[in-house]
Structures are given as structure tokens and as C-alpha cells.
Amino acid sequence: MEKGEGALHVAMFPWLAMGHLLPFLRLSKLLAQKGHKISFISTPRNIERLPKLPSNLSSSITFVSFPLPPFSGSTPGSECSMDVPYNKQQSLKSSFDLLRLPLTEFLQRSSPDWVIYDYASHWLPPIAAELGISKAFFSIFNAASLCFLGPPSLLIEGFRSKPEDFTVVPPWIPFQSNMAYRYHEITLVGKKKEQDTTGVADSARFGYSILECDAVFIHSSSEFEPEWLGLLRDLCRKPVFPTGFLQTGTEDEVEGDTTWVGIKKWLDEQRVNSVIYVALGTEASLSPVELAELAHGLEKSAVPFFWVLRNESKIPEGFEERVEGRGMVHVGWVPQVKILSHDSVGGFLTHCGWNSLVEGLGFGRVPIFFPVVNEQGLNTRLLEGKGLGVEIPRDEKEGSFDSDSVAYSVRLAMVDDAGESVRAKAKVMKGLFGNIDDNSRYVDELVGYMTRKK
Incomplete structure (x- = not known):
């Protein structure tokens, strides 16, 4: 992919859920608006579901499609979390993990400056490191939720084992907070865990994704949750950059x-x-x-x-x-x-x-x-x-x-x-x-860091 002078080539690899694909696409658009080239990687049907690109960005964002291997209980076109029952989400992840080989081959061929990835592809950071590609974990969750999960080392250990463990404010939150699950909220998550067919719990995926990244990008702003962003830096021991709230207006909703x-x-x-x-x-x-x-x-x-x-x-x-x-x-x-x-x-x-x-x-x-x-x-x-x-x-x-x-x-x-x-x-x-100017400023800071680090 050809780039302009000083332009970055960024590979984006979100998890297979609309709530992840869309913020990754919005960040892609904001980076493309600032002159950078994007390879947006997902599966055929998910790419079809995405809003059409505005004409001024169509040459800057390239969609890269990898077929998703079928998984237990899947039907043709089951490529997204919305296509499968909640208790089959882990089977979808086992299929997603099989995209490792085509993704590695793509990264070898295209040599992007950065790969920005999601929590589910916990296996990606070592591949990027070996290829000399800078790597960022992009959390589509806010800083408070990520802080509740805990430090990467504890996430990898899987230190929470029963629903009650999630219903208390964790000890590493040093200020007054109500940040905990209600019992009925966590039992649904527990049911998903019981169906784990991948051998890798979600908590471990988060842990490795954070532990082995160069930086954490987070879908939030320092004006909204400054205390949580500060705590997240302490817990992750990584550079943490808010992306802002990624407003791209209503023009991307052209379907129907x-x-x-x-x-x-x-x-x-x-x-x-x-x-x-x-x-x-x-x-x-x-x-x-x-x-x-x-x-x-x-x-x-x-x-x-x-x-x-x-x-x-x-x-x-x-x-x-x-x-x-x-x-x-x-x-x-x-x-x-x-x-x-x-x-x-x-x-x-x-x-x-x-x-x-x-x-x-x-x-x-x-x-x-x-x-x-x-x-x-x-x-x-x-x-x-x-x-x-x-x-x-x-x-x-x-x-x-x-x-x-x-x-x-x-x-x-x-x-x-x-x-x-x-x-x-x-x-x-x-x-x-809804402040678009602030949003642009956050992305400028992100790009400044990525340009220095590549």
C-alpha cells in the first residue's frame, strides 16, 4: 500500500461484534482523514455489514477479508456475535483464533507501521513484535471497566473464580467507587464461561492483550473519567491514550x-x-x-x-x-x-x-x-x-x-x-x-505518539 510522505500504514483487527467493528471503523476514518492509510481486516459478511465509506476516504481505507472457518453449531454467514447465541460466543472465538495464519501472512506481506487489535486476539502481539510492527491494544470499553478487570498479571491468572468475586469493588481501586457487578449481571457472564471451548478465558485474553502491547488506546476522554485513566496507567504500566468519543456524524448510516x-x-x-x-x-x-x-x-x-x-x-x-x-x-x-x-x-x-x-x-x-x-x-x-x-x-x-x-x-x-x-x-x-473539536485533538495526540514510536 503506497503512503504519502510521513503517512502511517495502520492495520486494524477488531473482534467479531458490531460493538467492536464500528468503533474500530470510526477510529480508522479519523486516522484516514489525517492522511494515513488503513487496512481494515475482518471477515466477508462483517465487512459487508459496515457502513459504506464516504468517497473522500475510499482510497485511504482498504478492507481486507479473511473467510471465517466454520465452528460447532454455526450456520453459513455466522461471522458475528449477533449471529450466534450468547452461550456459543466462545465457539466463535475458537474460529476467530484460526485467522492467526492468514493475518500473519498479510502482516508479513504488507509490513504496516502499526497494528491496532482487540482483546480477543491475545496471540497477535508476539507475531507483531517478531515482524517489527508496533502494536496497540484498542479498548472499546471505558477506563473504569478496564480498571475493574484488574492488572494484566491477575487477569492471566484468572483470579476471580465465582460470581460473588465480581460483585465487590476490587481492592486496587483507591478511591470511593460503586464499580462492581450486581449478582444477576455476572451470572450471565458465568454461563458463557462454562461454555469455554477455546482453552483461553476472556480474562486471560484481556491480560495478554494489555501485557504485550506497546500502548493502550481507550474509547474515552480525560475530561470524563480522569481518575480512572490515571488508575489504568498505574495498573497497566503502559502508555494510555484516550481516543475521544469517535464521533463521525450520521453520514455513515446510509443503509436502508x-x-x-x-x-x-x-x-x-x-x-x-x-x-x-x-x-x-x-x-x-x-x-x-x-x-x-x-x-x-x-x-x-x-x-x-x-x-x-x-x-x-x-x-x-x-x-x-x-x-x-x-x-x-x-x-x-x-x-x-x-x-x-x-x-x-x-x-x-x-x-x-x-x-x-x-x-x-x-x-x-x-x-x-x-x-x-x-x-x-x-x-x-x-x-x-x-x-x-x-x-x-x-x-x-x-x-x-x-x-x-x-x-x-x-x-x-x-x-x-x-x-x-x-x-x-x-x-x-x-x-x-458531542464535541468534535476535542475528538480531533485526541486523535492528533494519538497520531503524534504513533509517528514517534513506529
Whole structure:
């Protein structure tokens, strides 16, 4: 790949999940805008799913496609975490690990200056080191979540062995904090661990990825979590660079423009800041009982809502008819950033994936927390600790909730006087999470370091 004078060639290798692919692509775009060449490496179907590149960047970002070997229980096209049940995620990782050989051959041929990789490819740093390629671990998680995981050496040991170990604030956090899982949040992670077919636990993948990198890049900002970034540097003993919040605007959501036309028409008819956008990500899966309670809660709240479902889930009979005009249910893909940017949207009932929270706060939307899997409970604690958002109350052990708690939380976030402070705080966050100039400054600092280090 030819580069301009002083330009870097950077290989990007994200984990096979949309919540990882998209921030890696956004960072790629920001690097390309500054004159650098990017090789973005993934599997065929995942590359197809990504937003089309703007014409001014198409010559700077090259997509490199490696077929994903089939794995136990997979069907054709199962190349992403959203394509497989939660308890099959480790089988997907065992297949991902088999990309090691084609990736090594590509790195040998193309000799990039840097490879930026994800936690799942814990085997990549030694390969890059042998080839003389600088290497950065890019955490799509915030600094607080990474600090909760702990120092790399302890992660490699797998020092937490039972759910209760995750429900306490770890001893290496030196300041007052609520950073811990609830019991019901960690039992789902435990179920995934029981299905481990790779011989390498997720904690060890994180440990090796951090231990053997040259630097940690992290999807956050020093204005938002300075104390956690400072602690992360102490725990990792590596240079740590925040990337900022990676805003690239709504122009990358070109898929299904006809879908947006209908959604926009409905949103245009609603009052400013009146609608709650409800979306629980690509991996969360609710039981029929949970889905019914969520539906009845939205109905009871009397607040306008736009609810996105991944597939034709069984929502309560007659629900759509009863909420007609006030509520809209959409099944399938939606342009989330465009929806969040619409003036009629005031709140966001979310699974608390970090990308989604960043997108919502970038437009000053009030988050309503409904964490389901992975680090989502930790994201909730971080934001609540900073006075942001409203969490739907749930049973500590079972995770159960009812429609009344949903309705109460929605009304508190959107309309009740008692929620005025969280609405005001969310509006303030727009200036932090949505600041494109700050974002550009962070990427400049990143590039400065990469240029000196290559």
C-alpha cells in the first residue's frame, strides 16, 4: 500500500461484534482523514455489514477479508456475535483464533507501521513484535471497566473464580467507587464461561492483550473519567491514550434510507424531547416474560416511544393497537445515530453498551439503564456514579423487574419534576461527548505518539 510522505500504514483487527467493528471503523476514518492509510481486516459478511465509506476516504481505507472457518453449531454467514447465541460466543472465538495464519501472512506481506487489535486476539502481539510492527491494544470499553478487570498479571491468572468475586469493588481501586457487578449481571457472564471451548478465558485474553502491547488506546476522554485513566496507567504500566468519543456524524448510516424516511416522518410528528428511544443492542435477548413487562411498562408510562426489536419477538397481544399513535415498534435495522439526533427524542432506554451510551450522550439524551450482558452493568455504575441517568430497578439476584418499575423509571427520566437534574446533566454531557473539536485533538495526540514510536 503506497503512503504519502510521513503517512502511517495502520492495520486494524477488531473482534467479531458490531460493538467492536464500528468503533474500530470510526477510529480508522479519523486516522484516514489525517492522511494515513488503513487496512481494515475482518471477515466477508462483517465487512459487508459496515457502513459504506464516504468517497473522500475510499482510497485511504482498504478492507481486507479473511473467510471465517466454520465452528460447532454455526450456520453459513455466522461471522458475528449477533449471529450466534450468547452461550456459543466462545465457539466463535475458537474460529476467530484460526485467522492467526492468514493475518500473519498479510502482516508479513504488507509490513504496516502499526497494528491496532482487540482483546480477543491475545496471540497477535508476539507475531507483531517478531515482524517489527508496533502494536496497540484498542479498548472499546471505558477506563473504569478496564480498571475493574484488574492488572494484566491477575487477569492471566484468572483470579476471580465465582460470581460473588465480581460483585465487590476490587481492592486496587483507591478511591470511593460503586464499580462492581450486581449478582444477576455476572451470572450471565458465568454461563458463557462454562461454555469455554477455546482453552483461553476472556480474562486471560484481556491480560495478554494489555501485557504485550506497546500502548493502550481507550474509547474515552480525560475530561470524563480522569481518575480512572490515571488508575489504568498505574495498573497497566503502559502508555494510555484516550481516543475521544469517535464521533463521525450520521453520514455513515446510509443503509436502508427508505427505512429512515418512515421513521423520520413519525418522529417529525412528535413534540421536541418527548420521545424515548428503546433499543437493547445486537446481543441482548429478553425472555417472553421480560419482553411483556417491558412492553406493559412503556404502555403504562404514557410517554411516546420508538422501540426497536431485532426480530419478530412475541410482544403482548393487542399492544401495538393500544399504543398506536403514541408508540411505534420497528423490527430490524435502524439508523440509530439519526434517530438519537432527532429533536423529538429526549431519552434512551438502553442495554448500556458503551457505544450506545456515547452516541446517546453525544446528543444530550437521558439514558435509562437496562444492562443485560458483558460490561454493561459496569457502564451503568460509572454513569450513575457521575449523576447521570436512571436505572430500572431489578431484583439483585434474579434480575427480574416489573412493568411498574419500567413506567416509573421512564417517567422519572422524561417528565417528572424529580428527574429534572438528570435531564439537565444529560444536556451538559452533550458538550463533552458531542464535541468534535476535542475528538480531533485526541486523535492528533494519538497520531503524534504513533509517528514517534513506529
